[in-house]
Amino acid sequence: MEEINAKSSIQNQIGKLDKFDETFFKRWKGKLLFFLTNMKLANVLTENKHEEKAEETFDETAKRLKWSEDDFMCKGHILNALLNILYDVYAAKFADGTTRQLWKDLDNKYKSEDAGHKKFRVSQLFEYKIVNNKSVMAQVHELQFIMNQLISEGRNIDETFQVSTIISKLPMTWKDCRNELKQTKDAITMQELIEYLQIEENSAIWVIWN
Incomplete structure (x- = not known):
């Protein structure tokens, strides 16, 4: 029974x-x-x-x-x-x-x-470029989604690599922010990076409309 x-x-x-x-x-x-x-x-x-x-x-x-x-x-x-x-x-x-x-x-x-999908996502990650004519935060979330998919498939992608990848892909108009972030990329967490970028983007929007 x-x-x-x-x-x-x-x-x-x-x-x-x-x-x-x-x-x-x-x-x-x-x-x-x-x-x-x-x-x-x-x-x-x-x-x-x-x-x-x-x-x-x-x-x-x-x-x-x-x-x-x-x-x-x-x-x-x-x-x-x-x-x-x-x-x-x-x-x-x-x-x-x-x-x-x-x-x-x-x-x-x-x-x-599955192997083909993994190769495609790795290529997608390294070829991804953050552009100026779209929300930077929306594109950062797209990058996070790609990296999370790779992690779910067994890829070992630590937080430091994720942070460094996003910082390296910031557009030239964010040059000052990118240089500042590069100095702290080994110490900053993903959550702190997201909060920082969100504040910067909100500030840029405020400047444009005022």
Whole structure:
């Protein structure tokens, strides 16, 4: 009874996972694998199909049927963790396939795409330029968003690097502020930098309108 309740609880938690939408595959895969392992279904992710033998013992039959049941349940959980549009594609593609085949197909497709996304975001970060004809603070927040995405994907970006990156990208019209900030970049926190830039931008707006 306790085992049934435990499995039911895990199934409810799987249902609360964010549906995979073709982004952050590594994170989604890790969370799903954790639950499948707890449900004692993860073995079918790596095992080949247990084929029926012409003559098999009672134990062999029991193991084959148990594997088929686990494979069916595991594949269902993986498919249900996909967005509907992906569910339709993969449910049809692997209707007669095994969980191992489905898992391997997803891994081959999206692991490489994850790497491509990371390279794109790194390039996006280093090529980003803060311009004068837009709010500096709005652009700083865009930079923070890019860096937070990289951090969520496993990149080690410490606060000092984040602060230095933003300071280095301030436009030439902010030259005095940039030079002043460079003297303190190793000591200033991100929150202090944001507050400083917000005050400077508000002051510049006040000057323009007065």
